[in-house]
Amino acid sequence: MRPAIVRRGLLAVLLATTVGVGAATAFASGSFPPSNYPLPLAGEGAVSLCPNPAGLEPFTRPATRAAVASASRYGRVSEAADLRASDRAWWPQVRRMWRAGRSAKGVDNQAVEGSEALRQSAYAAIARFSCGRSLVSLSLQVVIGPRDTNCDACRSQLWFVDRRGHALLYYVY
16 A cells, blocks of 8 residues: 555656646646646546546536537647646646647548537446546546548547536546
8 A cells, every 4th residue: 555655656756847847837827727727636547637526517508518628729729728627637748749749630621529427428438437426527538520521439538526606527438
């Protein structure tokens, strides 16, 4: 039991360094209030970082509309816009995507196909194993796919949480 605690502690230090350094300026400017962007928690399995449960709320219709709109813009506007629309658990991937220049590759032809509570999705098992049942119960899945083809393998599932009225992306499968 002790080694797992030590590993998680080391992961937290590494995470704080990785996420914290890049966000220090943004936090100092007040554009990323800690109440909406608390430090993520270590996950297991496919989802390595999970949203902090602080301030999470069940999805309302306005928050669902915000998540769908966010999914339709993801990777198209700017790194700053994607960071604002994402939970800190997803920030390392946002930065990696934009720095690698892969941000808009193929997204111009993507369209939102729908949304549902993550607990109703077959992908809920992944999130449940990685981050726990309570996060799954508060998560929304938005599916995007190519506009002009019916390709199941070409679809992406974007998972969101609602933190204090802000729909925030935390994982893309």
